[in-house]
Amino acid sequence: GAGVSQSPRYKVAKRGQDVALRCDPISGHVSLFWYQQALGQGPEFLTYFQNEAQLDKSGLPSDRFFAERPEGSVSTLKIQRTQQEDSAVYLCASSPGSTWGPEAFFGQGTRLTVV
Amino acid sequence: SQKIEQNSEALNIQEGKTATLTCNYTNYSPAYLQWYRQDPGRGPVFLLLIRENEKEKRKERLKVTFDTTLKQSLFHITASQPADSATYLCALRSNSGYALNFGKGTSLLVTP
Numbered sequence: 001g002a003g004v005s006q007s008p009r010y011k012v013a014k015r016g017q018d019v020a021l022r023c024d025p026i027s028g029h030v031s032l033f034w035y036q037q038a039l040g041q042g043p044e045f046l047t048y049f050q051n052e053a054q055l056d057k058s059g060l061p062s063d064r065f066f067a068e069r070p071e072g073s074v075s076t077l078k079i080q081r082t083q084q085e086d087s088a089v090y091l092c093a094s095s096p097g098s099t100w101g102p103e104a105f106f107g108q109g110t111r112l113t114v115v
Numbered sequence: 116s117q118k119i120e121q122n123s124e125a126l127n128i129q130e131g132k133t134a135t136l137t138c139n140y141t142n143y144s145p146a147y148l149q150w151y152r153q154d155p156g157r158g159p160v161f162l163l164l165i166r167e168n169e170k171e172k173r174k175e176r177l178k179v180t181f182d183t184t185l186k187q188s189l190f191h192i193t194a195s196q197p198a199d200s201a202t203y204l205c206a207l208r209s210n211s212g213y214a215l216n217f218g219k220g221t222s223l224l225v226t227p
Contacts, residue, residue: 033215040219044217048212055213056212056214109156
């Protein structure tokens, strides 16, 4: 596709429900990042993939958060037993190189609301 | 701990004036610094990257400076337009790991 695509755009989950957020990066991009952005805040790093390898998951807030990129393209961020504090926009970004470079592209994000 | 600080208050300026946004950081040893623009409901969009050995970088009406001694970057928009109204984020690569860490952003409003 032309850009990074995230789905769904909006998700409402009841507390305790599991959710899965999808990211389709730009074809051929090696690096993929997930961020969490609370209202009025900057994006907070969650995790990084280089192809299918998850090289950094230091930002995942708890073991309820899990991310995968099994074939080195599409990635899924899964949140188990959602809590109200998980409500935020989840952003995905991809970059053609193996590290951050000048051409990093973000998707529009998935707005998660936990009720 | 590593910190990135941007003006927390919104910046309101008149069309045609120069907007100047500040990014200060502590406990980073950055090889480069990036600036992004974010509009409501959208993901950040990359604007400029400046490397540690560059004092200044320009792109059309944008100018970025980078002072590694002061640990500060300034982001200027000259001849500002209402379409420049957005939140501007600065970002630095973590000293360890792969994270690109962002400041909270500064909201800019340009009025006609």
